[in-house]
Amino acid sequence: MKSGLTLGIETSCDETAAAVIQDGTTILSNVVLSQIDVHQKYGGVVPEIASRHHIEAMFPVINEALTEAGVTLGDVEVIAVTYGPGLVGSLLVGVAAAKALAFALDKPLVGVNHIEGHIYANLLTGQEIKTPLVCLTVSGGHTDLLLIPRLGEYEILGRTRDDAAGEAFDKVARVLGLPYPGGPQIEKLAEGGNRDAIRFPRGLQEKGNFDFSFSGLKTAALNYLNERKQKNESVPMADFAASFQWAIIDILTEKLLAAAKEHRVEQIVLSGGVAANGAFRKHVEVQAKRNGLQLLYPPAYLCTDNAAMIGSAGYFRYKAGKRSGHDLNAVANLRLGDD
Numbered sequence: 001m002k003s004g005l006t007l008g009i010e011t012s013c014d015e016t017a018a019a020v021i022q023d024g025t026t027i028l029s030n031v032v033l034s035q036i037d038v039h040q041k042y043g044g045v046v047p048e049i050a051s052r053h054h055i056e057a058m059f060p061v062i063n064e065a066l067t068e069a070g071v072t073l074g075d076v077e078v079i080a081v082t083y084g085p086g087l088v089g090s091l092l093v094g095v096a097a098a099k100a101l102a103f104a105l106d107k108p109l110v111g112v113n114h115i116e117g118h119i120y121a122n123l124l125t126g127q128e129i130k131t132p133l134v135c136l137t138v139s140g141g142h143t144d145l146l147l148i149p150r151l152g153e154y155e156i157l158g159r160t161r162d163d164a165a166g167e168a169f170d171k172v173a174r175v176l177g178l179p180y181p182g183g184p185q186i187e188k189l190a191e192g193g194n195r196d197a198i199r200f201p202r203g204l205q206e207k208g209n210f211d212f213s214f215s216g217l218k219t220a221a222l223n224y225l226n227e228r229k230q231k232n233e234s235v236p237m238a239d240f241a242a243s244f245q246w247a248i249i250d251i252l253t254e255k256l257l258a259a260a261k262e263h264r265v266e267q268i269v270l271s272g273g274v275a276a277n278g279a280f281r282k283h284v285e286v287q288a289k290r291n292g293l294q295l296l297y298p299p300a301y302l303c304t305d306n307a308a309m310i311g312s313a314g315y316f317r318y319k320a321g322k323r324s325g326h327d328l329n330a331v332a333n334l335r336l337g338d339d
């Protein structure tokens with residue numbers, strides 16, 4: 001019988017996901033059922049529809065994860081579930097399923113912060129984490145720059161004051177008529193484009209400021225598109241996408257490196273859906289090398305939402321003696337360090 005098994009459950013947005021993880025670091029199964037097709041016709045995630053689909057998919061996805069891992073519920077040592085941040089109706093489905101299983105099987109339950117999960121995706125690839133480190137978590141809902149003195153401890157250096165980086169990608173893609181999620185679409189469109197063709201603004205560039213702002217960039221991009229339309233001029237799509245993407249990559253990288261320098265860390269880490277962006281990874285890689293920093297990022301399939309990362313974070317919380325009660329509730333605006 002396999003030991004040290006965590007069943008991870010994730011339903012914070014539009015992915016119903018379950019995974020079986022061994023010792024917090026080895027993926028035995030990682031099942032992600034995406035609802036993208038369902039939401040695409042609305043141009044974004046519709047919370048009510050997402051919850052209903054989670055309810056239908058939750059137990060089939062858990063069963064598939066167990067079967068793929070070749071284990072039974074009885075073999076599982078701990079059940080880990082995302083309880084925030086996210087869409088409350090979606091979170092509740094995963095939390096209710098995890099509580100029911102933990103209660104019925106008399107197994108320990110651990111609630112996991114979704115952002116913490118994204119960070120732990122880096123532990124699932126055999127990479128060696130060396131704290132203290134600086135981590136940039138960039139997703140559809142978050143842009144957080146964190147100092148991690150020790151695994152499980154977080155100091156927030158900066159975060160976005162308005163849109164998240166992924167949200168900026170999604171909103172501009174939507175105006176271009178591209179399907180949700182917009183990040184991968186813009187990345188594809190940017191291939192072969194000139195990133196210096198259009199100079200878009202970067203927000204909050206003052207030295208020592210680790211907060212982000214993407215609303216000015218978003219407005220500038222939308223104004224550019226409107227002006228072209230009014231003048232009946234065509235949009236150079238590849239150049240537009242490359243320049244827009246570059247404005248985001250440039251400011252993210254600049255602040256990440258400045259934070260690493262200020263806090264004298266040797267390792268920098270990327271996490272979250274936007275970290276799947278190839279141009280972003282390549283640029284940070286070059287800059288990290290130039291500055292003598294070691295860079296870690298998860299493979300693309302572990303950057304976007306999944307339950308393997310929740311299983312990993314949950315296992316380490318469990319090992320640190322943390323447990324959730326059967327009164328665990330979804331917390332839509334949960335912050336790192338709140339728990």
Ligand code: KG4
Nearest residue numbers: 139140141166181183184273274277304305
């Ligand atoms: O981490 P994630 O799957 O979900 C949240 O927790 O939000 O991130 C989804 C976000 C979306 O905004 C999506 O457009 C963005 O990550 N994203 C990307 C790429 N792949 C996903 N953004 C830029 N380039 C990509 N290749």
Ligand code: ZN
Nearest residue numbers: 114139304305
């Ligand atoms: Zn996420």
